[in-house]
Each structure stands twice: as structure tokens, then as C-alpha cells.
Amino acid sequence: MAIAKAERLMNLALCLMNTARPLSKRELRASIEAYRELDGGSDEAFNRMFERDKDDLRELGLIIETAEGGDDEVGYLARRDRNRLPEVALDAEEAAALGLAAKVWQQARLAEAASGALQKLRAAGVPFGEDASDGHLGALEPRIPAHEAAFEPLMIAARDRRPVSFDYRRSNAAQAESRLVEPWALECWRGHWYLAGWDRGRKDVRVFRLSRITSRVRTRSGAFSTEVPDHVDVREAVARWGGEGATSTARIRLRRGAGYPLRAKALETAPVDAEWDELEIPYGHGLDAWLVEFGPDVVVLEPAELRADVVDRLRAVAKG
Template sequence: MAIAKAERLMNLALCLMNTRRPVSKRELRASIEAYHEVTSDDAFNRMFERDKDDLRELGLVIDTVESLDGEFGYLARSDRNRLPDIALDPEEAAALSLAAKVWQQARLAEAASGALQKLRAAGVPYEDASSALEPRIPAPEPAFEALMVATRERRAVAFDYRKANAVRPEPRLVEPWALECWRGHWYLAGYDRDREDVRVFRLSRISGKVRARGAAAAAVPDHVDVREAVARWAGEGATAATARIRLRHESGYPLRARALSTAAVDSEWDELEIPYGHGLDAWLAEFGPDVVVVAPEELRAEVVDRLRAVAKG
């Protein structure tokens, strides 16, 4: 939602909620500055009806009252727009506090902290459980906030994306569906308009700014499981295709965790059999000299090419 429209809706809501009598459209037009710029009566009427419908969709209860002279007035009664008191026991309050502390970065950290302060001010019982456990979900990628907003507002976005096996980024036009943190990295699932198919994007591979490109058009599935999609894309759980790698002792624990089998080779190396899926070459390259690909040969060549590209860069 554009800032100008959000401000106009807020002013309209304040006018309707802070009056003791129904207010006519004529009075609202004179009171709200954003409506002053609309010179046509028809244009104002259409804008006002849209704004009123938007506020109702957001949950504001607006009464329409007809006066003796036939003019309609509008009013948002405080007793019909008041939320019920929140009642949380100490355990529920502690769980809520713990959840609010999860976010370290992005705009969510400030929002979560503000919500906790309001609950405490309202007298909700509070017990700090962070001494026992205090999880963290980092969101350091510059693209995170823009994609979070686009996902919430269902807006298509354009960005430059470097695939795991590419040296340079390519432009993408995507209708975002969902964000999820998986194995310490953030991923976006969405519909790629240029490729006309579902795609998963790792946020750390997005370069430059994320740019809005109007409303999204493709239907969003009832359930978008980004974690399952990323796991399938990376070969997690695959049984038909496997790769054999050698891994130095006391290194590569994420690889060891997904190994189908592990055998000692000598005093320095272990040999592992792991699921082989798309993107495995990029992951293996991250371990540098601690990993050597034994088979298949195409995976070995992909890892070598990637390491050479990094060395040249």
C-alpha cells in the first residue's frame, strides 16, 4: 500500500472513530487534507467508497446513519471497535516473550519488542524464559525486508540473481509466495514469470535492489512448503542419485549429518556417500580443501570449475 493511501486511510479512520455523531461525506472531504486535492465530485465519491471498503476489510466497523434530510453520515463507534482484553497465563506470556526475541535483524525486531512492551503495560503476567533458551533467526540479507513486504502484499518483484553454477547474475521477474529460513539461509519460493515455472531463490545470491513490479497474477498454492521445495531442489532425501566424496577428519559436519554411509580411508580422510541433487556442487565448494569429490565425474568437474571461478574472482 502506498504511503499516501495509508495516511489517507489512517486520517479517515481517526475522523470516524473520534466523533460522537455521524459525519457526512461533505464534512469528511473538508476535514481530510488528502481529499482536498480531488476536484471532481465523482472522483471523490469513488475514492471515498474505496477507502471505506478498505477500512472495513481491515476490520473497522463503520455504521451508516441516514439523517432527517436524507443525507448519510458515517461513524465508527468505539464500543464496536474495541478488542477484548488479552488474558495470558505466565507460561503463555513467557512463550510469547521468547518468540519475540527470535528476530535479531530486520524491521521485525522493533515490532516484536514494541508488542511486548504494550503487553507488559497492560498488566499481562511476564516471566523471562530467555535464560534457559534464547533462539535467534538472523536476517542479514539486504533483500529480506523488500521480499517480506512483497510477499505480504502479493506484489511481483524484479531482481538480479546469481545461480549456484553461474559467474554472473541474471535478471528475474518473480511473483513471491513465501519466505523461510533453512539450514541458516533464507529462501524465497515463487513463480518465475520468464521461465513460467515455480522457482526457489536463496536470498544471499540476490544482488542489487529488489524492485516492485505491480500486483502478482498467478494463483498461490494453498500451502507453500519452502523447506520441502529447497530440500527437493538440493537432493535432500533422494535415494536414486548419490555422490561419493572424501572429507577430512573433524570437518564438514553438515555433510556428515546427511551422509548415507561413512567409512575411514586413512588417518586424514573419510569417504562419504551423500544424496546428489541440484546445487550440491555449490555446497561442496564452500568446504574448500576439506572436500574432494570421488564420483560422479560431472560433479567433480562442476566443483573444480566453481573453485577456479572463485580463485579468478
């Protein structure tokens, strides 16, 4: 929101909340500088701006009433008793959980907002502290890294329901492709951030790993063309790529000292020689894309179709 508009909305809200009687549009226009200085002084331009501002304030949660004003004109006011938030009351455990949530955001723009929110809650008497709960939560220092440049613009676009475009390189592709996406939700899984949304070009739901976005994220005009689901399970979709919930297994050779995520998933591990181990791992949709990321440290033994898929992906990357 532009600063000029934010200031105008704030002034209108203050006028409506600090009047003992309904104010007409004429009175509000005379009281707010931005309305008085409207280019050309057009009544039509003022009426359009006032109606938009009133709708914006209502969308933000301000309860604006209409009543008879002076000279039989319609008047507007926002009663303080109807626009007062209830008292914030959190017990020690709730306060501790909220404090931990605020500590998560150590990067991006949410860090400052989270810190400011905690300060306001402390001023209201909420019992924050290192021992706010059972004495143990204060020692926890959760972190969710958000180093990708695409994180913040995608977070804002998902919040504002705005489509975005960016260049994206799939794991099996040598070149990046342009994507036009309606962003639904972001989620961190195994140290990587993923975006779920509607890919307009492919007319289907897609999940994108932020580290594979190779260009600046550009916000596009217009609204979403599809309805956002009530629940977007990004992690479930990404987990399928990594073989979670698989019904069969695969055998691979893994270089000693490499591929710790694969070792963590292994159902069985056996040494082959001084350089290689042999692993049995769950095999599900998308496992080939995940194995390619480990490059020369992984050799697929079986099944044959998985080995062929991995070889095809590696050849595609090598051609680039």
C-alpha cells in the same frame, strides 16, 4: 503507505468513531483538513478519494455502517462497540512462547515492532517475564540472522503480494541472470535464507538462496499472475537440493577438518590418510549443487553421474 494518506485515514477513522450520529460526506469533508484542501475543490475528486479511503479502512478491519444522515443524506459511522477488540488473555505458557518468538528477530525492521507489541501486552497485564512458564524458557535466546540486504525488501514484497526483480547467480553459473519473481514465502534453513515463489521467466516454481542475489531487489508494479498456494514448504524444496529424503547413496572424499554439514549427514565415515576422510552420504536431487559449494575440499568418488555433474558445475564456475 504515504504519511499524508495515513494521517487522512486516521482522521477519517476518528471522525467516524467519535460521532453519536451518522455523518454525511458533506460533513466529513468539512471536518477533515485533507478533504477541505483538496486541489481544485472538485466534488468528483473528493468523492473518488473518500470512496478509496472508506474501502481502505474497511480492508484494515474498521466496520463502517451507513444510515440516514441529516437532510436525508446517507451518513456514515463506526460504532465503538463493534470496533473494539476482545480482551487479550494469554496464560503463562502462551506468553512465554510469544516472548520467545519476539526475541527471534534481532535484525531487520521486525525487531522494533516485536518489542513494541510486547510492551503493549505487558501494559494490558499479560504475564511476561524470565520465569513466565516453567523457569527454563527465560534462559533461551533464539536467533535467526538476516544479514542479506535482500531479506527486508523480499519480506515486504511477499507480505504486500508485489512482484520483484533481481539478479541471481546459480551455484553452477559464472554470471548472474535477471529474474522476475512473485515472492511467496521466506524460510531459514541451515543458516541460510531462501525464497520460494513463481519465476515468471521460467513459468515455474523456483527457490532462491538470498546470498546468491547479486543486485538490489526492485519492487514492480502490478499484482501476482498466479495464485499463492495455501501452504508453501520452502524447506522441503531446499532439502531436496541437499539430498534429504534420498533413496540412494554417494561416496565422497572430504578434506579433514572441513565440510561439517556433510559430516553431519554421513551414514559412514572412514579415515583415508592424514588429509582426507571417506564418507557415504544420502544422494538425492540437487546434491551436486550442494557439493560444489565446498570447492576443493570435496572429491566425488561415486556414482559416476554425480561426479560428472559436479565436474561440469565446477568447470562452469571456473570459466567465469
